[in-house]
Amino acid sequence: MAKLTLDELRRRREQARKSIYLRDGEFRGKVIVHMGTCGIAAGARAIVATFLEELEKSGRTDILVTTSGCAGLCSKEPMATVEMLDSPPVKYVLLTPEKVRRIFAEHILGGVAVAEYALGIGSERAG
Amino acid sequence: MAARRIELMLCTGTGCVAGGAFRIKKVLEEEIARHGLQSEISIVPTGCNGFCGQGPLLVVMPEKIFYGWLKTEDIPFLVQEHFLKGRPVKKLMFTPPERKEPIPLLSDIPFFKKQMLIVLRNKGIIDPEKIDDYIARDGYAALEKVLTSMTPEEVIEEIIKSGLRGRGGAGFPTGIKWKVCRNEPKTPKYVICNCDEGDPGAYMDRSVLESDPHSVIEGQTIAAYAIGASHGYIYVRTEYPLAIKRMQKAIEQAREYGLLGENILGTGFSFDLEIREGSGAFVCGEETSLIHSIEGKSPEPRQRPPFPAQVGIWGCPTVINNVETLATVPVIINRGAEWFSKIGTETSKGTKIFSLVGKINNTGLIEVPMGITLREIIYEIGGGIPGNRKFKAVQTGGPSGGCIPASLIDLPIDYESLTQAGSMMGSGGMIVMDEDTCMVDVAKFFIQFTNDESCGKCTTCRDGSAALLEVLTRITDGEGQEGDIEFLEELAWAIKDASMCGLGTTLPNPVLTTIRYFREEYEAHIREKRCPAKVCKNLIAYWIDPQLCQACLICKRECPAEAIYGEKHIVHVIDQSKCTKCGTCLEVCPPRFGAVKKLSGEPVPPVERGMKVERKKKTATPLQEQSSA
Numbered sequence: 001m002a003k004l005t006l007d008e009l010r011r012r013r014e015q016a017r018k019s020i021y022l023r024d025g026e027f028r029g030k031v032i033v034h035m036g037t038c039g040i041a042a043g044a045r046a047i048v049a050t051f052l053e054e055l056e057k058s059g060r061t062d063i064l065v066t067t068s069g070c071a072g073l074c075s076k077e078p079m080a081t082v083e084m085l086d087s088p089p090v091k092y093v094l095l096t097p098e099k100v101r102r103i104f105a106e107h108i109l110g111g112v113a114v115a116e117y118a119l120g121i122g123s124e125r126a127g
Numbered sequence: 128m129a130a131r132r133i134e135l136m137l138c139t140g141t142g143c144v145a146g147g148a149f150r151i152k153k154v155l156e157e158e159i160a161r162h163g164l165q166s167e168i169s170i171v172p173t174g175c176n177g178f179c180g181q182g183p184l185l186v187v188m189p190e191k192i193f194y195g196w197l198k199t200e201d202i203p204f205l206v207q208e209h210f211l212k213g214r215p216v217k218k219l220m221f222t223p224p225e226r227k228e229p230i231p232l233l234s235d236i237p238f239f240k241k242q243m244l245i246v247l248r249n250k251g252i253i254d255p256e257k258i259d260d261y262i263a264r265d266g267y268a269a270l271e272k273v274l275t276s277m278t279p280e281e282v283i284e285e286i287i288k289s290g291l292r293g294r295g296g297a298g299f300p301t302g303i304k305w306k307v308c309r310n311e312p313k314t315p316k317y318v319i320c321n322c323d324e325g326d327p328g329a330y331m332d333r334s335v336l337e338s339d340p341h342s343v344i345e346g347q348t349i350a351a352y353a354i355g356a357s358h359g360y361i362y363v364r365t366e367y368p369l370a371i372k373r374m375q376k377a378i379e380q381a382r383e384y385g386l387l388g389e390n391i392l393g394t395g396f397s398f399d400l401e402i403r404e405g406s407g408a409f410v411c412g413e414e415t416s417l418i419h420s421i422e423g424k425s426p427e428p429r430q431r432p433p434f435p436a437q438v439g440i441w442g443c444p445t446v447i448n449n450v451e452t453l454a455t456v457p458v459i460i461n462r463g464a465e466w467f468s469k470i471g472t473e474t475s476k477g478t479k480i481f482s483l484v485g486k487i488n489n490t491g492l493i494e495v496p497m498g499i500t501l502r503e504i505i506y507e508i509g510g511g512i513p514g515n516r517k518f519k520a521v522q523t524g525g526p527s528g529g530c531i532p533a534s535l536i537d538l539p540i541d542y543e544s545l546t547q548a549g550s551m552m553g554s555g556g557m558i559v560m561d562e563d564t565c566m567v568d569v570a571k572f573f574i575q576f577t578n579d580e581s582c583g584k585c586t587t588c589r590d591g592s593a594a595l596l597e598v599l600t601r602i603t604d605g606e607g608q609e610g611d612i613e614f615l616e617e618l619a620w621a622i623k624d625a626s627m628c629g630l631g632t633t634l635p636n637p638v639l640t641t642i643r644y645f646r647e648e649y650e651a652h653i654r655e656k657r658c659p660a661k662v663c664k665n666l667i668a669y670w671i672d673p674q675l676c677q678a679c680l681i682c683k684r685e686c687p688a689e690a691i692y693g694e695k696h697i698v699h700v701i702d703q704s705k706c707t708k709c710g711t712c713l714e715v716c717p718p719r720f721g722a723v724k725k726l727s728g729e730p731v732p733p734v735e736r737g738m739k740v741e742r743k744k745k746t747a748t749p750l751q752e753q754s755s756a
Contacts, residue, residue, distance in 0.1 A: 003385025016263035067213030
């Protein structure tokens with residue numbers, strides 16, 4: 001590798017920052033894919049993969065994709081909850097990779113929830 | 128790099144590696160592959176996380192969930208439950224002894240909460256073998272800043288203003304050292320990083336090299352720019368193979384990027400580094416010995432002045448700084464002297480790393496602001512003493528430091544207050560002792576160490592330490608005489624006064640501080656032939672209480688010296704002439720009997736052989752009473 005100039009070092013820093021964002025970043029949004037046995041059987045793994053693909057394409061480093069257990073509505077799996085900063089969480093049901101791509105573009109990048117795929121707005125009350 | 132959803136920060140510091148971190152890594156990789164999660168999850172090997180007592184350990188990013196005491200057999204469940212299904216595994220989380228529920232998040236664990244990370248800013252966050260990880264966390268930004276916008280004099284001024292003092296032990300102001308060296312007319316000049324860490328129980332410098340080697344390279348390059356050096360050495364003891372390997376790799380990467388070598392970043396400044404391995408003589412941590420060692424001479428110290436900053440390696444002006452000092456420099460440059468000088472106390476600025484070991488619940492490496500009290504370190508970060516034993520003392524500064532007693536627990540930790548208490552900051556080892564520690568024995572341990580390590584140049588150090596050891600051994604053997612304490616004190620002061628280097632002038636500290644704070648323990652050994660902590664073998668005896676012995680035969684079977692007489696239903700008796708005082712009987716006697724006692728300073732009560740056991744009567748329960756009625 002050729003030796004770095006000052007500018008190249010700065011560029012390299014910007015690039016390197018992106019690769020460690022999971023450890024060191026601040027996040028504006030989070031996707032939680034429900035991965036109970038029911039979710040996995042209904043295809044939740046493909047849903048995670050599609051969210052990650054879309055995230056990769058977008059180049060965004062302020063969105064997290066995570067998983068959690070069964071959401072309790074097994075007949076509507078695969079499900080995912082999208083939580084964006086400053087707006088209530090939205091639960092999406094009966095997901096397919098196509099639906100995920102639209103949710104990613106419209107809700108996560110565009111800030112407008114895709115009402116027709118949503119179960120409802122908000123989360124259960126913690127009791 | 129493809130987007131992922133989880134990064135596993137797996138500690139691969141020396142402690143965790145010894146505990147099997149690489150075996151864990153292999154199983155993690157296999158399990159992740161088995162579930163087809165390779166594209167979603169990555170494993171990042173990091174340097175020492177600090178919570179060594181919990182190793183092998185990993186932290187799950189981005190949530191920062193902490194898992195400790197991992198075993199390879201836990202991994203399949205962990206991968207399936209947490210990493211696939213998103214259900215964190217409670218049984219692998221950290222649960223403090225006094226609590227029932229585990230604490231999932233690293234940031235909520237008291238051990239981490241009170242810490243302040245400057246030197247260890249990247250620990251557990253970067254892969255030490257990847258220069259890009261370091262660069263991502265503002266790495267080499269300070270070097271960039273000094274090379275493009277500061278004169279060497281401004282750099283020195285900034286370090287002086289920050290109040291940074293040497294972290295290797297003596298606490299000399301770093302900026303002043305640089306200034307003296309810069310002002311020397313002779314060239315070339317050199318800068319050496321001292322990583323000859325030799326104190327028993329101390330591993331701060333090793334951890335910095337293992338977890339963030341580039342921070343040291345950057346600090347050292349800035350020092351070189353400030354004093355006008357073009358060549359440097361990193362002196363590491365050969366017993367630190369992992370640290371050496373990671374440092375070597377880091378140097379090669381830095382050269383490849385043009386951050387070391389000719390014309391760094393195109394600015395015209397040139398500097399290069401090489402590692403020199405020392406073979407583990409304690410005295411090599413002393414700067415003039417270290418220089419001799421690199422020069423290929425016998426590692427003996429020489430008289431100062433002239434100081435190395437004036438006449439150092441190859442007769443040239445040389446700055447020698449400790450690992451921690453150098454790793455602090457980039458942060459001071461980036462964030463400013465004013466910010467740094469607000470942390471800590473009037474005379475001691477910034478933070479200090481300590482290795483917290485001994486009788487403490489949370490063993491590990493901590494970085495705390497100067498001025499923090501011992502109480503906060505021991506009870507809040509350290510989680511107190513195991514088994515609810517009483518805290519007795521803490522040895523700071525290794526063999527050169529001293530014992531600080533429990534009565535000084537509210538002492539703020541800085542250079543001056545530790546020196547006033549008779550100890551010293553040293554490099555930052557902190558050995559915690561509980562009530563079962565004999566202070567005379569501790570003093571003997573450290574003198575044994577320094578006596579072994581004395582280079583032999585000064586008579587007071589060489590023969591003086593031997594004489595101290597002889598008297599201490601006599602006292603712990605139960606052959607102490609009146610006047611021994613006074614002799615120890617007089618000799619200790621003579622050694623301090625007449626030895627040349629730091630090793631000799633500080634080696635009596637453990638003796639002096641234990642006498643100062645625990646004189647009554649010395650007196651008990653000498654006058655009553657009693658060891659209050661019941662440690663010194665010649666002064667203790669094991670005895671089986673005939674009232675409590677239930678003749679279970681366990682101690683008789685386990686005794687390696689076959690010193691126990693006894694049969695079924697017959698009270699067991701220890702034959703004192705055969706007993707080697709190994710303590711096995713005490714360990715194996717079932718706690719519900721608790722028949723074996725340790726005695727000191729009192730005659731062993733005679734027990735007749737062949738006594739029948741007094742059975743403990745079972746108290747009848749109400750139910751039994753009813754049924755028998």
